[in-house]
Amino acid sequence: MDHFARLGLPRRFSVDAATLERAYLARSRELHPDRHQLASTAEQSASVELSAALNEAYQTLRDPFKRSEYLLSLAGGPTASEARDIPADFLDEMLDLRMEIGALKPETPAAEAMEKQLTTRRDTMLEQVGQILDTSDSPACLKQARRQLNAVKYVANLLRDLRAL
Numbered sequence: 001m002d003h004f005a006r007l008g009l010p011r012r013f014s015v016d017a018a019t020l021e022r023a024y025l026a027r028s029r030e031l032h033p034d035r036h037q038l039a040s041t042a043e044q045s046a047s048v049e050l051s052a053a054l055n056e057a058y059q060t061l062r063d064p065f066k067r068s069e070y071l072l073s074l075a076g077g078p079t080a081s082e083a084r085d086i087p088a089d090f091l092d093e094m095l096d097l098r099m100e101i102g103a104l105k106p107e108t109p110a111a112e113a114m115e116k117q118l119t120t121r122r123d124t125m126l127e128q129v130g131q132i133l134d135t136s137d138s139p140a141c142l143k144q145a146r147r148q149l150n151a152v153k154y155v156a157n158l159l160r161d162l163r164a165l
Helices: 017-031 041-062 064-074 088-103 109-135 139-163
Strands: none
Touching (some): 017 041, 041 064, 064 139, 088 109, 109 139
């Protein structure tokens, strides 16, 4: 059973956060080990395992990047180590942005503008990956989604570094 089925959700990138939360809480109430204290040892053990699997599903699906990675793996797409190619111009841009971040002072209008720019870019890139994964499972599209996810990691790392100023 995959994470989407475990939570009773359709397998797609677009997930409503409130629907995900409701599904998780409802399933969690059913499976929680405290509800099975009087059950047999086997049933208690199963409850613990199912609760752990439910928690993993929820943690994966509530994060857009993890959800994208998961959908890509379900579709049989390449892993990050199997498709490492990133366009040189993108890498140059990331290096330039990293140098800009290094010159910023924390909590300044310039730092806030950079954070907004990078957050928007990351979110837009993830939406593009989601559109690819929701519409096609061709090898070329899956490779394109992988490339985009690899690029998202660079932007996310820049955001992390910016927030650490």
